[in-house]
Amino acid sequence: MKNSVSRRIVVQRLVGLGGAAAAVPLIGAETxxxxxxxxxxxxxxxxxxxxxxxxxxxxxxHVELKRRPLADYASVTPLQDLSGTITPSDLHFERHHARIPDIDDSQHELLIHGMVERPLKFSVADLKRFPSVTRICFIECSGNLFTSATEHTTPQMLCGLTSQSEWTGVPLRTLFTEAGVKPKASWFLAEGGDAALMTRSIPLEKAMDDAFVAYAQNGEPVRPEQGFPCRLLLPGWEGNTNIKWLRRLELSDQPFMTREETSKYTDPLKNGTARQFSVVMDARSVITAPTYPARLERGWHEIQGLAWSGRGRIVRVDVSTNGGRRWHEATLQGPVLPKAHTRFTFPWKWDGRGAELMSRAVDETGYRQPTRKQLIKARGHGSVPYHLNPILAWIVQRDGQVLYRAEQWL
Amino acid sequence: MQSLIPLMRSISGAVVLVLALSGNSVAEAPLGLGRAVEQTEIDAWDIDVRPDGKGLPAGQGTVAHGEQVYAQYCLSCHGEAGKGGINDQLVGRIPFDAFPFGSDPGKTKTVGNYWPYATTLFDYIRRAMPYSSPGVLSNEEVYSVTAYLLYLNRIVSQDTIIDADTLPTVRMPARDRFVIDDRTRTESFLRQ
Structure with a gap:
């Protein structure tokens, strides 16, 4: 009796959704x-x-996991389809400035010169003889927000220019000690071996802190699109500074003012200046489920997402289901690592009424993820497209359809 | 079987201890890895140019020659006279050299209204342009196309010779607009 009642409900629902066509597989299911x-x-x-x-x-x-191209120079990670915090290597986002070079690792060398006692070249085999480090950290493009997104936007298309791997390599300070850094050196230039010989100037302080040259990603050699055979890894810093296909490091007593740190990757402000070397990624979070294009059924769901900060650990993520009027502390799945994606979860029973899901992150420096209004107020309307880390919202309609709450940026 | 586990742990612990006491497991830099390089090997790769002119090669360029180089290698992407192409607009000034980009997202950044250093132009063109075949331009051609773009932006005159001496002295309109990242101070209201 009970069984037949529930079956009738299923029949009614499916007929309502799909009409006659949906009734065909139902017979099989019923049997x-x-x-x-x-x-x-x-x-x-x-x-x-x-x-x-x-x-x-x-x-x-039965599984479809795919990066999606944003343009011929970038592709994005399917954040909504992944669990935990490690991005499968073949789904790590891409951003290239002159496509992906084909480099033979047996021929590749890394040159360290400039203000050093001993200019040296290292083969990849040389790099692997140094004491190694392994660390999990995110890499995120500083342009990681699609400001023209419509309500029909997935987390992947909205902010999929962030991924996380376990990277293995040699601390940069070890390599610099090998070459003997001269006392007056304060910056270094990192240059890639791609067609554009991509360059950025990095303060020496970062090298002596936690920078390393990575040759492995998630247990295997770094993937070609991630910089094979070796790349710079600057935990917590904007993606483009993590120079891929790394072939040259030049010590200097000043920055080189390359194109990527002057005409690009700088943030114009409303006071008539532009912020330069704004390399650290501020704390942010994004809900990955439920998000567009999900259609919810009533009852229990787990709201979950990723939170991260380039300044250290995430200490707290709050979730709201009513557009920010009330906030609830989410659970952080451990281990919570510094400068790393951290997964947060919050169980939620949807009652069929309209809802608006939001998340906001706090990192160990006390930084609270801002709203779009706060960012624009502090920087100005024109300060796009870099370093936008606003609280994002997802609308749940009464029919269960989840939509991105599109916002006006420009 | 279970009782073996603590035993095995203590054995491996003892092995670690012995290795540590033998004293050769701590690597002390420098380790003598890598190979010394000749200056010629460095010169072959060291193409960067700093704002003070360090790194600029011999040779020189003219506006007239630059116009020819531009027509051959640049125009198809960057448009006639640096405007209207499929890629970045390179030419354009704003009245009184205002810098409204923070409040007006509609304003296009160009070499003339946004780039703070002229040396960056030489460095970037030589390393990365033309996009589909970077490296094909000679130093003279890079100097010349740099001169042409500075001329189109009304930053240098038509008869200017651009070389290692003159390029670092070119003062760009947006030179003083840039400030080093100050978010921890200016956006401190976001800290609890």
């Missing part, structure tokens, strides 16, 4: 359900062997 319910032993049914072991594993054919 299975009733045979499972009668608890008798099934008739003899052969089970089939699956595939053999293989040299290279792949994903289930």
């Amino acid at each position: 299975k359900q009733s045979s499972a319910a009668d608890h008798s032993m099934p008739e003899a049914t052969a089970r089939y062997l699956g595939s053999y072991p293989s040299e290279l594993g792949g994903r289930s054919p």
Whole structure:
């Protein structure tokens, strides 16, 4: 009796959603359900062997995980389709300034020169002989917010220019000690081996703090689109400073004022100046589920997402389901690492009424993720597209459809 | 089997201790890795140019020659006289050299109204342009196209010779607009 009532509800729902076409698979589902319910032993049914072991594993054919191209120079990580905090290497976002070079690691060398006692060149094999470090950290493009997004936007398309890996390599201070940094050196230039020989000037302080040259990503050699055979890793700093295909480091007593730190990656402000070397990524969070294009059913759901800060650990994420009128502390899934994506979760029972889901992060420096209004008030309307880390919102309509709450930036 | 685990742990602990006492497991820099390089090897790669002119090569360029270089290598992406192309607009000034970008997102940043250093132009063109075949331009061609772009932006006159001596002295309209990152101070209201 109870069973037949629930089946009728299912029938009504499916007919309501899809009409006659949806009723076809329903018959099959119904049959299975009733045979499972009668608890008798099934008739003899052969089970089939699956595939053999293989040299290279792949994903289930039932799973679709894809980066999506933003342009011919960038692709974005499917944040809404991933769990935990490690981005599978083949889904790490891409941002190139002259496409992906094909570099033979046996021929690649890294030159350290300028204000050093001993200019040196290291092969990749040399780099692997130094004491190594392994650390999990995010890399995020400083332009990681699609300011023209419509309500039909996924987290991937909205802010998928952030990914996280476990990186292995040599601390930069170790390499610089090997070359002997002269006392007056205060900056260094990092240059890539791509066609554009991408360059950024980095304060020496960062090298002596936590910078390293990474040759491995998630246990394997760094992927070509991530800088094979070695890249600079500056935990917490904007993506473009983490120079890929790293081939040269030049010590200097001043910055070089390259194109990427003057005409690009600077932030004009309403007071008639432009902020330069604004390299640290401020704390932010983004809900990854439920988000567009999800359509919710009533009942329990887990709101979850990622929070991170370039200044240290995330200490707290709050979630609101009513557009910021009331906030609830979310659970942080450990380990909570500094300068790393941290997953937050919050169980939520949807009652069928309209809702607006938001998250806001706080990092260990006390920095609170700002609203769009606060950012614009502090910087000005023209201060786009870099370093936008506003609280984002997702609307849940009464029919269960989740939409991005699009905001006017320009 | 379970009782073996603590035993194995203590054995491996002892092994670690012995290794530590033997004294050669701590790497002290420098380790003598890598190879020394000749100056010629450095020169082959060291193409960067600083605002003070360090790194600029011999040679010189003219506006007239730059116009020819621009037509051949740059115009198809950056448009006639640095405007209206499919890629970055390179030419344009704002009356009184105002700097309204923070409040007006509609304003286009150009070499003339946004770039703080003329040396960056030489460095970037030589390392990264033209986009599909960077490296094809000679130093003279890079100097010349730099001269042409500065001329189009009304920063130098038509008869200016651009070389290692003159380029660092070119004063860009936006030179004093840039401030080092000050967010921890100016956006401190976001800290609890």
